[in-house]
Amino acid sequence: MTTIAQRLMGVPVFSQIYEQLWRPVFTRGFSLGGSSTVDYDRALRAYLARTGDRMVLDVACGPGNYSDDASRGLVGDGQYVGIDFSASMLAQAHAANPGERVSYVRGDAHHLPFPDGTFDTVLCLAALYLIPDPLPVLDEMLRVAKPGGEIVVFTSVRASIAALPGAEAVAGVSGLRIFGRRELLEHLEALGAEHVEQTVTGVGQYIHARRPLAG
Ligand SMILES: C[S@@+](CC[C@H](N)C(=O)[O-])C[C@H]1O[C@@H](n2cnc3c(N)ncnc32)[C@H](O)[C@@H]1O
Numbered sequence: 001m002t003t004i005a006q007r008l009m010g011v012p013v014f015s016q017i018y019e020q021l022w023r024p025v026f027t028r029g030f031s032l033g034g035s036s037t038v039d040y041d042r043a044l045r046a047y048l049a050r051t052g053d054r055m056v057l058d059v060a061c062g063p064g065n066y067s068d069d070a071s072r073g074l075v076g077d078g079q080y081v082g083i084d085f086s087a088s089m090l091a092q093a094h095a096a097n098p099g100e101r102v103s104y105v106r107g108d109a110h111h112l113p114f115p116d117g118t119f120d121t122v123l124c125l126a127a128l129y130l131i132p133d134p135l136p137v138l139d140e141m142l143r144v145a146k147p148g149g150e151i152v153v154f155t156s157v158r159a160s161i162a163a164l165p166g167a168e169a170v171a172g173v174s175g176l177r178i179f180g181r182r183e184l185l186e187h188l189e190a191l192g193a194e195h196v197e198q199t200v201t202g203v204g205q206y207i208h209a210r211r212p213l214a215g
Helices: 004-009 012-030 036-048 065-070 087-096 137-143 167-174 185-188
Strands: 055-059 081-085 102-106 119-125 145-156 195-200 205-209
Touching: 004 012, 012 036, 036 065, 036 195, 036 205, 055 137, 065 081, 065 167, 081 087, 081 185, 087 102, 102 137, 119 137, 137 145, 145 185, 167 185, 185 195, 185 205
Parallel strands: 055 081, 055 119, 081 102, 119 145
Antiparallel strands: 145 205, 195 205
């Protein structure tokens, strides 16, 4: 079943305002009045921009609002690939965020069209909470990561304050999912991911993990 939030992602005018208007407000909202999500996002962008010969995959890339940061430091054969299933988001990505080392592919996060062990960095930012069946997406992200490669996720988390009256109801109606505090960590650990780290910023969480060097 398609949720309200998913339908919104396919609306061309939403794709056009997403990067400049919606996402900044939404990011701030995750901090519940503070700035921790904005601060972490800024640090993440700087981290993604570090110099290196890396293959980067951005799962559910939307209009490609991380492509500039994630491709700026790439050298050698380094490439950034964004994948999304929304044609209007990808049209916006091509128009607003092109780049010499940037390409976009249309596809479903549940079936990433790449061989095992292709990418050094696999991102999935602000998207997992929209996907009705999100855990298999983590499986796919780990599968396409190289041994020793990293995965980075930003999504929702149930903070104690998210017991706020109505918060879960709003999430439920819109189709946004709020993950349990350890739900994604436990899934990644069960998949064999290593160095699984979580940073909680209000009702947002950042997860960093690595595919083991062997296996
Ligand atoms: C809120 S946007 C996030 C865009 C970007 N990653 C960011 O951080 O702002 C969520 C994106 O997930 C995409 N999406 C949702 N389900 C997907 C799926 N199963 N496969 C691929 N993309 C999906 C939507 O089309 C939308 O562009």
